[in-house]
Amino acid sequence: MSRYIATRAIRGANLIVAEAERMLKEAIAELGPDTPVKFTNTAYYLPVILAFTGREVSKLGDLVPVIEDAKRILHPIPGDKLWLPYLGETLDCGMATLLAEEAIEGIRFARGLEPQPITWEGSYIPSTSFTSPDMEAQAGKRLNGPIDDIQLRAWGIQLVDGRMPGFAAIVGCAKSNEVAVQIVRELQQRNILVFLCGNVNGRSIIHQLMEEGVEMGYDTYIIPFGTDTIAAIYPLGFAARSALTFGGLKPGQAREILLYNKYRVFAFVLALGEVDDLKYATAAGAINYGFPTIADTVIPQILPTGVTTYEHVISMPFDDIEGKDDLERAKKLVQRCIEVRGVKIKITEVPIPVPYGSAFEGERVRKADMRVEFGGKYSRCFEYLKMSDFDAVEDGKITVVGPGFEDVPPEGSMDMGIVVEVAGRKMQEDFEPVLERQIHYFINGASGIQHIGQRDIAWIRISKAAAEKGFKLEHFGKILYARFHGDFGAIVDKVQVTIYTDKAKMEEWLAKAREAYDRRNRRLADMTDESVEEFYSCTLCQSFAPNHVCVVSPERLGLCGAYNWLDCKASHQINPTGPNQPIRKGTCEDPVYGIFSGVNEFVYQHSHQSVQQVSMYSIMVNPMTACGCFECIAMVIPEANGIMVVSREDPSMTPAGMTFSTLAGMAGGGLQTPGVMGHGKYYLTSKKFISADGGFKRVVWMSSFLKETMAEELKAVAEREGDPDLIDKIADERVATTVDELLPYLEEKGHPALTMPPLF
Amino acid sequence: MPVGKVVFDVPKMYADHHVEAVRKALLALPGIEEIIASSALKRVVVRYDTERLNPGAIEQALQAAGYAPGEEWELPKLPEGKEDHSPWFQVIPRVTTTDRRDLEMSGDFRKY
Structure with a gap:
């Protein structure tokens, strides 16, 4: 155990608990002990406090015993001369830090200072999607604050089925805007949730991403919590609530909640830039959960395993990472983070000229950013997946029948039909609609492409940025080919995709598709519980x-x-x-x-x-x-x-x-x-x-x-x-x-x- | 424009929310050219226009914002006899002996 880290974390914990106590006294004197304290749209009160102490904080006065709890688990700062095993003390202090940080956020909420206000700069377009419904009027003026229960549950299925392997809490500010974007894109491509907070010399990675026009919000898996380290309590509250929501654990089961997170929630902290006392203390809190910390600066390391699955604290000074440029270094930094936490990731390589991953599924393409659209108000678009004979399908064949969108004016529209023919020994006609429904997720995974709807009411947009990078119609085929083989290889042996933009051919296939839709509707409607074994x-x-x-x-x-x-x-x-x-x-x-x-x-x-x-x-x-x-x-x-x-x-x-x-x-x-x-x-x-x-x-x-x-x-x-x-x-x-x-x-x-x- | 540089040790600036507060206080002054506030070093470096600003005014601004150079936060007094009776210790039994498996697992890492 590093004495240096222990000293700084324990000192940070003592300082933040003292600060929380001071803030609470002032707030109670000013606003009264009955002033409500409530995070946005959650039934879990202040979730970290609830999870670990069982206390249901709903007003300022309720925070008084919480601060006492925090003080009880504080330890004195290690002396200069006496060397001791410090891990237990450091972890206790980490937990005290989390209680104090959440208390501070609660006080800020009581004062109306949370979610934190921010001034939008650069080309970033504020999204309404990352604020809770309560906060929609404030969208664009405030950061996210805590994740609400609605979103926690909406992500639940993705967290459990592995589509979302974990989350990264990024604290601080990257070396440059370019590096910040690269780190986030690398995580997005692996479908890892990106939680942002903290700053270095007043500048946060949130500012960097805003300046680069990166869309942040629930839909893109990038959540800006706040520009200080205290906001790191929100991702840890998210983790605590995961255990309460999905794990069937009860408030106060501290040990079980921590173990649940160690084994089931794959998260890590990435500290960008200098690490101060509070960052050390917060990292100690995260280690309690089994979440390791990786820093891009020179700090002492804690390598033995134990509380975390692999190393506890890793230092990877950014400029010392081997790589031809900063982008490659950023890539390697993310790879190391994933390795240290043991995040399991399954990626299907999709050969298209834009980044690809589930994190891009929720991305929207606004009209002003749109190169061309298929379907919607001004054109028609359908998608149809059919099972064909083995011999009738040529695996990997992608054909575009008709013109591309090169001659369509910018922000224009055109008709398109996507026909996927599959064959496989285990393929059954019943699976056609199941596979066809995947087209939505598969196409949406491409950065700069938006897909809405299904069947003959599909609506696809290609952004100008994607078109400039060389995205063409045939790439829809490449996406579908790669993903159907990657995800459904057990039932699909051959995949062939034809994209129709030729009017006559498109009408012909649309009629065939509609016949199939009708047939499927009838089949599904006729199926009852009694009709199956x-x-x-x-x-x-x-x-x-x-x-x-x-x-x-x-x-x-x-x-x-x-x-x-x-x-x-x-x-x-x-x-x-x-x-x-x-x-x-x-x-x-x-x-x-x-x-x-x-x-x-x-x-x-x-x-x-x-x-x-x-x-x-x-x-x-x-x-x-x-x-x-x-x-x-x-x-x-x-x-x-x-x-x-x-x-x-x-x-x-x-x-x-x-x-x-x-x-x-x-x-x-x-x-x-x-x-x-x-x-x-x-x-x-x-x-x-x-x-x-x-x-x-x-x-x-x-x-x-x-x-x-x-x-x-x-x-x-x-x-x-x-x-x-x-x-x-x-x-x-x-x-x-x-x-x-x-x-x-x-x-x-x-x-x-x-x-x-x-x-x- | 003549530019001066002054360095203050600000022990109270132990975290990045204090950095934000310090920067906000200093940026309100006329003649500030650059601020480098480090919560890791607890130090502020200010570059300023010497015709419009002097170190005394900067120090005063820090003091007014609650970050007087050299001043420390008062730490909380730890409750006495806290060991073993607090809820924390009741919830999580403390292990005070080294587990043999941990020793074996740690192996070469011991050198760190």
Whole structure:
């Protein structure tokens, strides 16, 4: 253990705890102890404090015992002459630092100073996407502040399925803007979340990226938290909440939460520029989580393994890294970080002239930056994937039939059709829509390309920057060829892509595609739970929620919305030992509640004996558990004899007296809570939606977001239920956020739930 | 324009949020040419226009912002007898002996 690091970290911890105490006294004297302290849109109070001490901080006065906790684990600064083993003391002080830092952020929130304001400079266009809905009005003027629960859950599925291998907390300022961009791009290409904070001499990597016009926000996986080191508490709060949200751990289980992070959350700290006392102290806090620190300056190292999987602290002075230029050095620095944390990354090389990776999936191409678009308002675009005979497919053949976009004026549009023909011994017609849906993710992965929609309402934009780098139509084919082979190699042996821009040919293929879409719709609609012998499990999220097992049937898709029965079937074919295993239904013990002996056995075995019975069609009796990635939460409103359905996108209050975030704590973590259930949006349209409890007619309240985005589908459900006006009878947050407001509304509209048999 | 340079040790500037505060205070002065504030060294180097500014005014600005050169923060008094009874020690049992496996695993790293 380095005495130098221990001294500086312990001193930093003592100083920051003293500062937090001073700030708290001033704030209480000025604002009063009852002044609310609340991070944006989270049910986890101040998450680090909650996780490690179990204290629910909601007002300034609640921070007083937190500071006392921090002081209790402080240690004296090591003396000059007496050398001791310091690791334990340093780690304790690291934890005290985190408590103090979060307390400071809480005080700043109470004073309205967080999220931190910032002046936009350079060519950066502020995005509204990285602020929480509450903060949207402030978008462009403030940094992100803490990540809200909505985003944490939205990323959940990607974190567990390996698409997002971990996160990098970058603190400080890079050698140059060019290096800053290169570091971030390297991480983005590996789909690693990039969290930014800190500064050196007042300049932060956030400023550097802004000046270079790098789009920051939730969509691009780059989150600017704040321009000081104290903001590093937000990524650590994110990590603590991962354990609480997905790991089923309870506040106060400090040791388990730290171990959960060590083994399941692959994160590291990259310190750019000089390292001061507080940075050492914060790094010590991160080491508690098992997160190592890599510095690009000369600092002492802590090499033995132990608390972290590999080295604790690594020094890699930037100018000493071997490489022909700074860009290559930046690349090597990132590679070293990944190696030190042991982040597992799977990359498919895609031979196109622009960077490629999932982190570019959410990138938008604005009209002013657009070179050309296909689909949308002024043109048509479709995509169609079909299975063909082995001999009819020439692997790797990419053809463009018709003109390229070279003659289209800038910001113009043109028609295009993408036809992918695949062949494979294990390929089945049922997999066509599953594979076709991947086109969206595959194409979106290219930097400067935006893909929206699917089938014959696809809409693709190519940015000017991508076109200048040489992106052409044939590159769509190259992306699809590489990714289908890379991701679906187990079922796809040959892939051939044809891009049609020739009008006559395009119309011809569009007609063929539409026939296929109709055929698929009918096939999927006809499939019922009774018509199959097997359901599928999804234990993908067990890396995060160890006791949760999702049971996916034709009439009940996975709660994350990402996997339906066909997806699971395809996934099982691709990876027979993977997370989607067939579940023999066995004897049907109760057709109304959907209780099957095979399902019960499987769930009992795979939930580590924590769940004994699951009813597929009930919210009241042994409902299915949830990990934390659910799109919606359904909860019983006893007074209304019905249920409410709140969507992840809805931050408003619900008649249950809780927001989505708070409810999620009850519904997630693999717990079976009668009356509460996490589910996918499209389960609402299923005939089996809580059919044992009365079905869709029980829905008395629903987020307006769902009503609007699923208007057509819900209308069809209402008609199927024999009450075409049912959707209008369902309240939403615009008319009722309390039970007192809800009941008169339901009575006025004559909602059927009021006259249905009692729920319990 | 004659440019002067002055260096202050500012022990209170131990972290980058203090750097921001120090820079903000100094940038408000007329005649500032360049500020290099290092929280690692706890030192501020200021280059300034000697016709418009003098070291005394810079020191005064630092003092007004709460960062008087040479002044230290007061550290918290540690609670007495904290070992073993705090919640932290109850939650995480402390290991005070070296695990044999750790020794074997550390191997060559010992030289560091």
